[in-house]
Amino acid sequence: MKIHARLLTGKICEVEVEGHFFKKITPLKKEILDLPWIAPSLVDIQINGFAGVDFNRPIASDDAWHHAAHQLYAHGCTGFLIALITNREEGYRRLLTDLTGRIHLDPRNCLGFHLEGPWLNPDPGYRGAHRAEWMQKPDPRLLEEWSGIAGHLLKLVTLAPEVDPKAALSVIRAAAKKKIRVFLGHSAVMGETLAQAVEAGAAGWTHLGNAVPATVPKFENVIFHALAQSELMISLIPDGLHLPPHAFRVMAKVLARAHPPRLLLTTDAMAGAGVGKAGTYTLGELEVKVGRDGSARLPTAGVPAAGESGPGRLAGSTLTPFDGAFLAERMAGIFLEEAWDAFSTRPASLLGFEHGLAVGNSADFCLLSPEKTPYLLATYHRGKCVYEAP
Numbered sequence: 001m002k003i004h005a006r007l008l009t010g011k012i013c014e015v016e017v018e019g020h021f022f023k024k025i026t027p028l029k030k031e032i033l034d035l036p037w038i039a040p041s042l043v044d045i046q047i048n049g050f051a052g053v054d055f056n057r058p059i060a061s062d063d064a065w066h067h068a069a070h071q072l073y074a075h076g077c078t079g080f081l082i083a084l085i086t087n088r089e090e091g092y093r094r095l096l097t098d099l100t101g102r103i104h105l106d107p108r109n110c111l112g113f114h115l116e117g118p119w120l121n122p123d124p125g126y127r128g129a130h131r132a133e134w135m136q137k138p139d140p141r142l143l144e145e146w147s148g149i150a151g152h153l154l155k156l157v158t159l160a161p162e163v164d165p166k167a168a169l170s171v172i173r174a175a176a177k178k179k180i181r182v183f184l185g186h187s188a189v190m191g192e193t194l195a196q197a198v199e200a201g202a203a204g205w206t207h208l209g210n211a212v213p214a215t216v217p218k219f220e221n222v223i224f225h226a227l228a229q230s231e232l233m234i235s236l237i238p239d240g241l242h243l244p245p246h247a248f249r250v251m252a253k254v255l256a257r258a259h260p261p262r263l264l265l266t267t268d269a270m271a272g273a274g275v276g277k278a279g280t281y282t283l284g285e286l287e288v289k290v291g292r293d294g295s296a297r298l299p300t301a302g303v304p305a306a307g308e309s310g311p312g313r314l315a316g317s318t319l320t321p322f323d324g325a326f327l328a329e330r331m332a333g334i335f336l337e338e339a340w341d342a343f344s345t346r347p348a349s350l351l352g353f354e355h356g357l358a359v360g361n362s363a364d365f366c367l368l369s370p371e372k373t374p375y376l377l378a379t380y381h382r383g384k385c386v387y388e389a390p
């Protein structure tokens, strides 16, 4: 198969795909109008649920699993990590066992797991929508057990080292040996403990700016400390709700233009994402209301949001990966290819695989319509068309 298309940099090329891989990519000199754009497909490291399917509950049927995977294809995503939020030990055991079985049978675009919890900071300002009573201190024994269930599918763990710095360091070191990435998040860690966690191998920070108290000291806060740790990759949620546009703009620009770039984008999508309808959804045992503005929040009457008034806490987002890349570009005032890299090749290389339009790589890509604000024409995964716009 040969495709003529325009890269996000504006250059025109002929892309040849043979079997599952890119065989040849040839720049073309001539100008051809109205060519589609071609870009590496999107990789999302934090998907709690999608298209009405909640990954934090046992999945009802094979059809539900296929539906969620296909809808992620329909939003440009050929690789995602299931995010499992704080749960009871047996809850993790059950979900990991069930989902690992499904992924082994039929992985589609699922790359594995991101455990967001239970080793988070239970303080009301940092716990976000997670249940404090299920949180616990980092525990290498549990890491061993859970990676025993999920094997190589356990890819990423988010933890808060300050809860027990010594135990956290041993989890981070044990994870590094197993090639599991560790991110910090839902955490108040700063200063020396932060530096030690990075030294031990912590590679990133999960959705910086969220799961942070509403008021913090102006300089001594986790946002500045994480930004200043230049080894840390940092994920942001570009839905305009998790971070107000001005805060997103500053952080995304600084991170996208660092050398090397440190920006990662994720949707943190929950079951209401990709549905396009307000209503009540679940996130594990939590009930989440999706409003007309697209926000996904705990009902105020539900788990109390201590110290907060007004609407309940955000509990994931309804953002889709494809929309997220464009919103990030617009909010941050960066080039589309900068936002796109942060949502495709960069998370892929963090997870340890080669991704992008290069000879020998798996042919995973999106074709976009040639308009100024393009829509998704098609998604290809391992050289096969897995979604085509109606």
Ligand SMILES: [Zn+2]
Residues within 6 Å of the ligand: 116, 128, 186, 207, 211
């Ligand atoms: Zn979170």
